Amino acid sequence: MAANRNARRKQLQNLLAEDPFLTDQQLAELLEVSVATIRLDRMALSIPELRERTKTIASKNYSKLKALEGTEVIGEIIDLELGKFAISILSVQDDMVFERTQILRGHHLFAQANSLAVALVNANVALTAKANVRYYIPVKNGDRVIAKAALVSEKGSRSEIIVESKVNQEMVFRGEFTVVALEKESDSN
Amino acid sequence: MAANRNARRKQLQNLLAEDPFLTDQQLAELLEVSVATIRLDRMALSIPELRERTKTIASKNYSKLKALEGTEVIGEIIDLELGKFAISILSVQDDMVFERTQILRGHHLFAQANSLAVALVNANVALTAKANVRYYIPVKNGDRVIAKAALVSEKGSRSEIIVESKVNQEMVFRGEFTVVALEKESDSN
DNA sequence: CTCCTATTAAGACCAGGTGATAACCTATTG
DNA sequence: CAATAGGTTATCACCTGGTCTTAATAGGAG
Known part of the structure; x- marks a missing residue:
């Protein structure tokens, strides 16, 4: 039972590692559980919400790309x-x-x-x-x-x-x- | 009068070029106009909303960084x-x-x-x-x-x-x- | 003064969440 | 067998940063 849950959480992490732009809704469908469960799982794993993830990636890479490839x-x-x-x-x-x-x-x-x-x-x-x-x-x-x-x-x-x-x-x-x-x-x- | 507006729109573009993560609220304060005006300006200049901009930067750079620097x-x-x-x-x-x-x-x-x-x-x-x-x-x-x-x-x-x-x-x-x-x-x- | 343009304000709606509370299975254990 | 605990789900109110529409207002130019 708890094994089920831990397996699902691993899967969740893998899914987000592959594609960090998945909404809770999409994750719920992929893992065949309710959105509520996805939220709980995210909380437990301290994974921020989609918008936060997006923002982080954007700002991290924004400065990085500018610094790395965008400059002369x-x-x-x-x-x-x-x-x-x-x-x-x-x-x-x-x-x-x-x-x-x-x-x-x-x-x-x-x-x-x-x-x-x-x-x-x-x-x-x-x-x-x-x-x-x-x-x-x-x-x-x-x-x-x-x-x-x-x-x-x-x-x-x-x-x-x-x-x-x-x-x-x-x-x-x-x-x-x-x-x-x-x-x-x-x-x- | 229209000169005012065009100047503001140029400024708006410059502000966003410098920092694409500004909300309409922040832009309104910076340019000393109402949020409604900012929205109209964005529409006129076809600048997408903050979240869209963030998403674009994130996904563009996500793949780019992965493809450009992250791979062997x-x-x-x-x-x-x-x-x-x-x-x-x-x-x-x-x-x-x-x-x-x-x-x-x-x-x-x-x-x-x-x-x-x-x-x-x-x-x-x-x-x-x-x-x-x-x-x-x-x-x-x-x-x-x-x-x-x-x-x-x-x-x-x-x-x-x-x-x-x-x-x-x-x-x-x-x-x-x-x-x-x-x-x-x-x-x- | 009137017309026109630019600006602002107000209201309803949306996605993608947070947070809290309550209900619901199911599996074990006394 | 009933009670209890663990995990899951549903529901509701609320938040941000927007959307779109409609209406009111300010400030010249003719």
């Missing part, structure tokens, strides 16, 4: 002198790592370095043309990666930039980027 | 033979491009290629050690990028993989990746 630079720029050097910090979050190993996926280090290199170039529009990168030490969940980019040469519209990324003073990543300026810094309307 | 592979794998080759498709979305130029940020191509290379390796845990990449043609918003990865050599735990990415049969990106297997495919618990 991955990581937070803490120092920048156009055409000379730039520094950014990236805090490694849960969703950037391999689930099994909690090791940062390589492309995030690349993204941080690449976007920093592009930001460094003194041009309105700059694109990456070439990159050689090397990963030295795996970066783990929770680490703070400090990337330093330096312009090493500039021939016409092509800039060579070296980015070194460190965690606790140890170099974890190094990249050489060739960035091409498409539009020189002239009219920045 | 960036892009959708459409063919894979472990240790031989792999193919994936990436559809370029609004949030992956530079706003000014609508050109895909370089790290997305890298991410697609890198994660495909890692997926290709016949090991439980594999990490990127080195990558040399080249960007040939800018990829634009709406493009579908097809990446083909092929294993070219394998010495001990180090695999060399070449990834070529094309849009409309034209090569836009090419990368050589060295991937290191940390844990051989033996016990896949």
Whole structure:
């Protein structure tokens, strides 16, 4: 009897993990119990109501997406002198790592370095043309990666930039980027 | 008079662009008009109600975050033979491009290629050690990028993989990746 | 002064809940 | 067998943040 109930509650959790946008009504139908029971179960499991769940997902992801993909630079720029050097910090979050190993996926280090290199170039529009990168030490969940980019040469519209990324003073990543300026810094309307 | 109204509506749009989680009540206070007016304005601008906005953000980002950052592979794998080759498709979305130029940020191509290379390796845990990449043609918003990865050599735990990415049969990106297997495919618990 | 536009207010309704109370099975236990 | 307890369900009042409709009001422009 109580076994029934516990099984149902597990199912409820699974259902909501798959699709957090189910109403009590829908859950009641899926689990073949009354809405009242679903409410009690939610209370017991301290699962908030649909609107709260929706709101949480929305606001959590809103800021995350804005911070992660919506901006021009991955990581937070803490120092920048156009055409000379730039520094950014990236805090490694849960969703950037391999689930099994909690090791940062390589492309995030690349993204941080690449976007920093592009930001460094003194041009309105700059694109990456070439990159050689090397990963030295795996970066783990929770680490703070400090990337330093330096312009090493500039021939016409092509800039060579070296980015070194460190965690606790140890170099974890190094990249050489060739960035091409498409539009020189002239009219920045 | 109508100028007043249009100015207010612009403001309303700006407010919601900054914070889409404002209720009509809050908007009314901020703009110093009645709630009724806010409703009319929303109707005129066809801005949905708070809950709809929240829902949209939540579900859009839910799938997006899951698809973009939460998975092991960036892009959708459409063919894979472990240790031989792999193919994936990436559809370029609004949030992956530079706003000014609508050109895909370089790290997305890298991410697609890198994660495909890692997926290709016949090991439980594999990490990127080195990558040399080249960007040939800018990829634009709406493009579908097809990446083909092929294993070219394998010495001990180090695999060399070449990834070529094309849009409309034209090569836009090419990368050589060295991937290191940390844990051989033996016990896949 | 009158007309017109913009604004506001008022009332009924809706979804998706919360919270409390009471009724109802069913299964065991004295 | 009846009493009791555990789990389930029904019912009712209430809440937020809206919807839609209708009506009243304010403030110029002609």
